[in-house]
Amino acid sequence: ELKVEQNPLFLSMQEGKNYTIYCNYSTTSDRLYWYRQDPGKSLESLFVLLSNGAVKQEGRLMASLDTKARLSTLHITAAVHDLSATYFCAVDIRGGSEKLVFGKGTKLTVNP
């Protein structure tokens, strides 16, 4: 059974600081997805990582994938309050986006 673990589950940081969220998964997969969820809202796609060594960047967020280590990271650079949200990683269980397994999410709070 594929398991996806995120850490930390809660992250409180100050504006301007850097931090990394980690996503580990238990079986072979080369497709990993990051989503953002604002309070009371649905999930919004952030990044799609489809191969080993993939790196994607959007603004202050950068995601990477190491399939050999079964690890993805979401790095936050110079955090701002607008980044406060819950971030989920998800792994493709059958190699074709037919079924994703989600981590429990990391709730990020960026304080002024």
Next chain:
Amino acid sequence: DVKVTQSSRYLVKRTGEKVFLECVQDMDHENMFWYRQDPGLGLRLIYFSYDVKMKEKGDIPEGYSVSREKKERFSLILESASTNQTSMYLCASSSTTHGTIYGYTFGSGTRLTVV
């Protein structure tokens, strides 16, 4: 842009009622999914469908059923609503045959309260 539309944003139902949650997508996606989201438990897959009239159980199908009579529509049915089914319900869709994979597109969610 792919759009996944859930018919209700908020619903309040009584215990024992039969509840229908509707989800429609407009991009000809083969795969559709129903999740529920609860604090501390993350997203849990209830049912999914990879084709019309096809369905597969997810991790927590008990107390739920689904219907997919048309490709664009996937309905979640609570046969007899109970208070432990109070939750946020999220519908999602995806495609595996158009050559590009972007993961799921989610609907806006339905917050169901069973009283």
